[in-house]
Amino acid sequence: MSKHVPKIYGVVGEFSSAEAILEAAKHATEAGYTHAEAYTPFPVEGLAEALNFYRSPVALCTLLAGILGGATGFFMCWYANVISYAWDVGGRPRNSWPAWIPITFELTVLFAALTAAISMLVLNGLPRLHHPIFETPHFTDASRDRFFLCIEAKDPKFTPETATTFLTHQGALAVSEVME
Amino acid sequence: MTTHLVPVFPDEDRRDPVINPHFTYGTSTDKITGVVHQPVSAAWLFGFGISFLGLMLFNFAVTWLLVWGVGVWGIDIPVGWGLAITNFVWWIGIGHAGTFISAFLLLLRQEWRTSINRFAEAMTLFAVACAGMFPLLHLGRPWLFYFVFPYPNTMDLWPQFRSPLIWDVFAVSTYFTVSLVFWYVGLIPDLATLRDQKNRSLLSRKVYGFLALGWRGASRHWHRYHKAYLLLAGLAAPLVVSVHSVVGMDFSGGIVPGWHSTIFPPYFVAGAIYSGFAMVVALAVPMRAIYGLHGMITNKHLDNCAKLMLVTGLIVCYGYYTETFQGWYSGSPYEIGMMHDRWFGPYWPAWWLIIFCNCVVPQFFWSYRVRRSPWLLFVLANFIQLGMWLERFVIVCQSLHHDYLPSKWAMYYPTIWDWATLAGTIGLFFTLFFLFCRYLPVIAVAEIRELVHKKASAEGTAAAVRRTGMAPPWNDPQREVNAHE
Numbered sequence: 239m240s241k242h243v244p245k246i247y248g249v250v251g252e253f254s255s256a257e258a259i260l261e262a263a264k265h266a267t268e269a270g271y272t273h274a275e276a277y278t279p280f281p282v283e284g285l286a287e288a289l290n291f292y293r294s295p296v297a298l299c300t301l302l303a304g305i306l307g308g309a310t311g312f313f314m315c316w317y318a319n320v321i322s323y324a325w326d327v328g329g330r331p332r333n334s335w336p337a338w339i340p341i342t343f344e345l346t347v348l349f350a351a352l353t354a355a356i357s358m359l360v361l362n363g364l365p366r367l368h369h370p371i372f373e374t375p376h377f378t379d380a381s382r383d384r385f386f387l388c389i390e391a392k393d394p395k396f397t398p399e400t401a402t403t404f405l406t407h408q409g410a411l412a413v414s415e416v417m418e
Numbered sequence: 419m420t421t422h423l424v425p426v427f428p429d430e431d432r433r434d435p436v437i438n439p440h441f442t443y444g445t446s447t448d449k450i451t452g453v454v455h456q457p458v459s460a461a462w463l464f465g466f467g468i469s470f471l472g473l474m475l476f477n478f479a480v481t482w483l484l485v486w487g488v489g490v491w492g493i494d495i496p497v498g499w500g501l502a503i504t505n506f507v508w509w510i511g512i513g514h515a516g517t518f519i520s521a522f523l524l525l526l527r528q529e530w531r532t533s534i535n536r537f538a539e540a541m542t543l544f545a546v547a548c549a550g551m552f553p554l555l556h557l558g559r560p561w562l563f564y565f566v567f568p569y570p571n572t573m574d575l576w577p578q579f580r581s582p583l584i585w586d587v588f589a590v591s592t593y594f595t596v597s598l599v600f601w602y603v604g605l606i607p608d609l610a611t612l613r614d615q616k617n618r619s620l621l622s623r624k625v626y627g628f629l630a631l632g633w634r635g636a637s638r639h640w641h642r643y644h645k646a647y648l649l650l651a652g653l654a655a656p657l658v659v660s661v662h663s664v665v666g667m668d669f670s671g672g673i674v675p676g677w678h679s680t681i682f683p684p685y686f687v688a689g690a691i692y693s694g695f696a697m698v699v700a701l702a703v704p705m706r707a708i709y710g711l712h713g714m715i716t717n718k719h720l721d722n723c724a725k726l727m728l729v730t731g732l733i734v735c736y737g738y739y740t741e742t743f744q745g746w747y748s749g750s751p752y753e754i755g756m757m758h759d760r761w762f763g764p765y766w767p768a769w770w771l772i773i774f775c776n777c778v779v780p781q782f783f784w785s786y787r788v789r790r791s792p793w794l795l796f797v798l799a800n801f802i803q804l805g806m807w808l809e810r811f812v813i814v815c816q817s818l819h820h821d822y823l824p825s826k827w828a829m830y831y832p833t834i835w836d837w838a839t840l841a842g843t844i845g846l847f848f849t850l851f852f853l854f855c856r857y858l859p860v861i862a863v864a865e866i867r868e869l870v871h872k873k874a875s876a877e878g879t880a881a882a883v884r885r886t887g888m889a890p891p892w893n894d895p896q897r898e899v900n901a902h903e
């Protein structure tokens with residue numbers, strides 16, 4: 239196959255409101271589309287769920303990183319003061335754990351916060367500066383006041399004709415085919 | 419036009435909106451992004467020029483300090499901390515309101531947070547950057563600052579993990595990092611908005627596009643984004659309380675009369691939020707006047723900020739009361755002597771000015787009309803800034819100048835280099851802030867669009883849309899025309 243033959247990425251419908259795209263997304267799932275994605279200028283409540291996306295491991299990653307951070311902070315202080323550089327100050331306990339709580343806490347927050355941000359980006363596949371969806375006409379309005387629903391070509395039920403008909407039926411203002 | 423174009427908000431919102439009800443997704447976006455890359459105005463140039471001169475003064479003062487050492491400052495024994503630590507505590511306190519707004523108010527679902535969180539977070543970052551400079555410069559040999567970090571070294575030494583000063587290193591650096599990450603994550607969708615605007619130059623679209631990391635607003639992305647943003651807010655919220663608590667422990671960990679008290683952490687946190695909101699008001703009032711953002715930063719925002727200043731101001735006053743009471747109740751001649759010196763000693767003007775600025779001035783905020791008068795609020799907020807700076811000055815310098823040994827008592831006079839460094843960080847702060855106003859959206863655009871949507875659909879127009887199949891009124895071209903009129 240010649241690499242110059244453009245492959246279709248999907249069919250994209252343009253909508254003018256959050257309500258309209260939410261309805262369209264629900265109908266797409268009901269119609270049996272499994273590879274559909276909506277693009278919106280702000281998070282629309284329930285939209286990801288309408289497209290059968292419920293859970294992401296961001297919170298779990300954050301929790302684990304927080305635990306790791308706390309353990310790191312505490313272990314560092316403990317190791318320094320009990321093992322590596324033990325120093326007897328008037329017979330006071332070396333394992334003076336209350337004094338290490340602030341650092342334990344700070345490292346918990348630091349690890350967890352960095353992981354929350356990074357895991358969000360990594361799971362989203364970002365940074366990725368180019369994506370076929372950007373070729374959609376008027377897609378620049380997806381960060382302003384337009385809402386787009388893309389039925390992707392990798393969907394088993396996908397044909398350009400049925401997807402176009404489906405999106406037109408949902409009341410899309412414009413429907414276009416987008417190349418890979 | 420049809421009847422359902424009449425706005426549409428619940429009664430309270432209509433009387434006292436958090437956002438002008440005429441805004442649509444498009445117009446609100448254009449309004450905010452219109453500020454970015456606006457042709458340079460005389461006001462901006464003037465403000466930036468003054469601030470930049472301040473920054474140059476800072477460079478000069480720091481160079482002088484590095485050449486001659488900390489002796490150019492007025493510090494000596496007994497007052498070894500001087501203006502450097504005063505400024506550190508003051509600046510880092512200012513930052514707290516930004517985190518309070520972005521984290522606490524998000525978790526509490528306060529809608530009025532949306533218009534002010536972005537620039538308040540920027541304020542936090544710049545204030546912490548200014549704050550962080552002082553302890554480093556105060557080290558005497560700032561080029562050895564990395565000794566405070568636990569790194570493998572040939573001396574086989576560790577930092578003193580039991581010391582509040584080392585806790586401070588961790589607290590402040592974590593605070594800065596988390597604030598930066600929070601701010602940047604919030605910026606990503608807005609950078610994508612700037613990238614997508616056709617009226618910008620190719621270069622600026624490329625730069626914004628690069629910084630937006632290829633954000634495309636996919637629903638799955640928003641889902642994870644929303645989760646991460648809430649988690650960041652949940653993680654930043656305890657930082658609001660912890661950072662200034664640790665700064666407070668720097669003092670209460672010392673045995674100096676006037677420092678050695680358990681009141682410090684909560685009292686410092688309240689003071690931090692107090693001065694931070696004063697800074698938010700001091701920035702918001704001129705900014706919305708210059709850029710015409712009255713539709714988004716409404717009087718309701720100022721009103722709420724003033725109420726928070728009133729609450730935190732009363733807590734701070736209670737802190738003064740408790741400090742004084744405990745000084746007397748301790749029965750210790752040193753504590754009583756220190757408190758007597760604070761009220762009637764050589765630094766008495768500072769103390770009574772604090773009482774005026776921090777305890778008397780906020781009483782004006784009981785008045786509805788004061789809370790709704792932007793420029794009066796601006797003036798009062800600056801009094802509070804002054805009061806909070808003086809409070810830190812008195813805690814740091816007056817306590818130290820009058821400790822246990824009468825033979826050690828001595829006066830502390832800041833030198834011109836102390837003042838130049840303080841003025842210089844103010845210049846640095848405003849230089850960064852003016853650049854921020856020019857190159858980044860000062861209000862969170864995507865969040866404003868979400869607010870517009872929430873406000874409009876609160877009316878239940880969604881049902882009407884589904885019934886009639888018409889475009890909802892907040893996205894109707896006719897209403898955009900009305901909004902421009």
